[in-house]
Amino acid sequence: xxxxxxxxxxxxxxxxxxxxxxxxxxxxxxxxxxxxxxxxxxxxxxxxxxxxxxxxxxxxxxxxxxxxxxxxxxxxxxxxxxxxxxxxxxxxxxxxxxxxxxxxxxxxxxxxxxxxxxxxxxxxxxxxxxxxxxxxxxxxxxxxxxxxxxxxxxxxxxxxxxxxxxxxxxxxxxxxxxxxxxxxxxxxxxxxxxxxxxxxxxxxxxxxxxxxxxxxxxxxxxxxxxxxxxxxxxxxxxxxxx
Amino acid sequence: xxxxxxxxxxxxxxxxxxxxxxxxxxxxxxxxxxxxxxxxxxxxxxxxxxxxxxxxxxxxxxxxxxxxxxxxxxxxxxxxxxxxxxxxxxxxxxxxxxxxxxxxxxxxxxxxxxxxxxxxxxxxxxxxxxxxxxxxxxxxxxxxxxxxxxxxxxxxxxxxxxxxxxxxxxxxxxxxxxxxxxxxxxxxxxxxxxxxxxxxxxxxxxxxxxxxxxxxxxxxxxxxxxxxxxxxxxxxxxxxxxxxxxxxxxxxxxxxxxxxxxxxxxxxxxxxxxxxxxxxxxxxxxxxxxxxxxxxxxxxxxxxxxxxx
Numbered sequence: 001x002x003x004x005x006x007x008x009x010x011x012x013x014x015x016x017x018x019x020x021x022x023x024x025x026x027x028x029x030x031x032x033x034x035x036x037x038x039x040x041x042x043x044x045x046x047x048x049x050x051x052x053x054x055x056x057x058x059x060x061x062x063x064x065x066x067x068x069x070x071x072x073x074x075x076x077x078x079x080x081x082x083x084x085x086x087x088x089x090x091x092x093x094x095x096x097x098x099x100x101x102x103x104x105x106x107x108x109x110x111x112x113x114x115x116x117x118x119x120x121x122x123x124x125x126x127x128x129x130x131x132x133x134x135x136x137x138x139x140x141x142x143x144x145x146x147x148x149x150x151x152x153x154x155x156x157x158x159x160x161x162x163x164x165x166x167x168x169x170x171x172x173x174x175x176x177x178x179x180x181x182x183x184x185x186x187x188x189x190x191x192x193x194x195x196x197x198x199x200x201x202x203x204x205x206x207x208x209x210x211x212x213x214x215x216x217x218x219x220x221x222x223x224x225x226x227x228x229x230x231x232x233x234x235x236x237x238x239x240x241x242x
Numbered sequence: 243x244x245x246x247x248x249x250x251x252x253x254x255x256x257x258x259x260x261x262x263x264x265x266x267x268x269x270x271x272x273x274x275x276x277x278x279x280x281x282x283x284x285x286x287x288x289x290x291x292x293x294x295x296x297x298x299x300x301x302x303x304x305x306x307x308x309x310x311x312x313x314x315x316x317x318x319x320x321x322x323x324x325x326x327x328x329x330x331x332x333x334x335x336x337x338x339x340x341x342x343x344x345x346x347x348x349x350x351x352x353x354x355x356x357x358x359x360x361x362x363x364x365x366x367x368x369x370x371x372x373x374x375x376x377x378x379x380x381x382x383x384x385x386x387x388x389x390x391x392x393x394x395x396x397x398x399x400x401x402x403x404x405x406x407x408x409x410x411x412x413x414x415x416x417x418x419x420x421x422x423x424x425x426x427x428x429x430x431x432x433x434x435x436x437x438x439x440x441x442x443x444x445x446x447x448x449x450x451x452x453x454x455x456x457x458x459x460x461x462x463x464x465x466x467x468x469x470x471x472x473x474x475x476x477x478x479x480x481x482x483x484x485x486x487x488x489x490x491x492x493x494x495x496x497x498x499x500x501x502x503x504x505x506x507x508x509x510x511x512x513x514x515x516x517x518x519x520x521x522x523x524x525x526x527x528x529x530x531x532x533x534x535x536x537x538x539x540x541x542x543x544x545x546x547x548x549x550x551x
Contacts, residue, residue: 110268111268111309112268112309114312116350116351118350118351125350127312128309128311128312150350150351150352152312152313152347152350152351152354153309153315155351155352155387156352226390226391226446231517232444232448232450232512232514232517232520234272234518234520234548234550235450235510235512235520235522235548
């Protein structure tokens, strides 16, 4: 991860070591801008802009603020969500849930799918099932971390479920922006994860101080590896020998 | 006649396949359109007999995939295709066929190896009976994805060609062949066995490059205007080649069946234009060695547009 720009009037704070870095590969940004609109005494915002080395926005990255244990209960709202299977793809490709949440895996295709996870934090397997079946099935994700979901019939199908500690998480959109509102004041760890981050960066962390009423804007440049699985158009068959 | 009988059988099978697939989204339809150039269409042995031609071809495939269990599946498909050779129209052909592929996957995930058993049955019709043939092909292979982009496949392939019994060919007799101790007339009645290995690499942008190698022990049908003694000695069959009709060629051409060992290399690049369409470039080079130590070569350049319907 590389510095892209320094936009903040508080740049000097960075130089003085106001921020601490926990990732070896982390070459901090950072822009910290005073928010133009005062929200409330305790409601801070965070916007993270993620781009690749060519300046293209990176979508599908998860940004999470790691709160100390005593503060988590306010933001631990487990929920029920679903990862559908549509046109031989998992929809959505990336999901975030709070630990303790249930996820359903309906099949909206007219064909069979076979959902599985080998991920250590949650290993499961839903054998062959078709449309309208297994609608009641849900799997509870109790441990935090990342769960990789695959289909054993269609190898290119891939989904990630990011099991977060709290609701203070967001997924970057097509413009590469992940936004969090109502961040409490204090100094917390910011974690960034993307499925194609290089192994040593698989979850990057950085400590950031959130000051009352300030909106923090951070820009990162990430280096991503290739997709593990690529769905592609069919190619013509090889020639028969004569 | 055998062709039309088989056409009916295969058509019926293809129609059933089509109808049975309507109710299930596991079916697939593929249309491919292409063209290219083949350097030695008659498999001629020297410059005079090495005739090249550009070609266009089209094929449509309809198939259906059945998931049999947790780890195995069966794919059945029907195929109709034609090839037109612009400079040697006698090689034009229509092919109709069916194929079945059984696949077993050893375990879970994209890196689990797979084993495949395939049966393909094609009927090919040309402008003359001597080149009409039915092809039954059995193939066993294993494949494994080693990294995100690399896939390796290797296997063995048995191909059996059948043809109709042909009438006595006056031109063959006129060429000096003895009617009693004559060679077989059936050029496309032979079998071949090959081993092959193929490696594909998927680039990050979706492009796929592949190289395949086949080592083939089998037969080759070559054509000549000079049926000399050496050809009679090494041939297993000999007949007038209908690909060279008298109205277009002053000299008669004869086809002869040779026992051969071949090395075939194929390089291909497939560029996806969308999730359902790709354009493929391929080069196929075959070095054919006959028992008289003569070498025959053929190179095919092709570009194909494939649509998944």
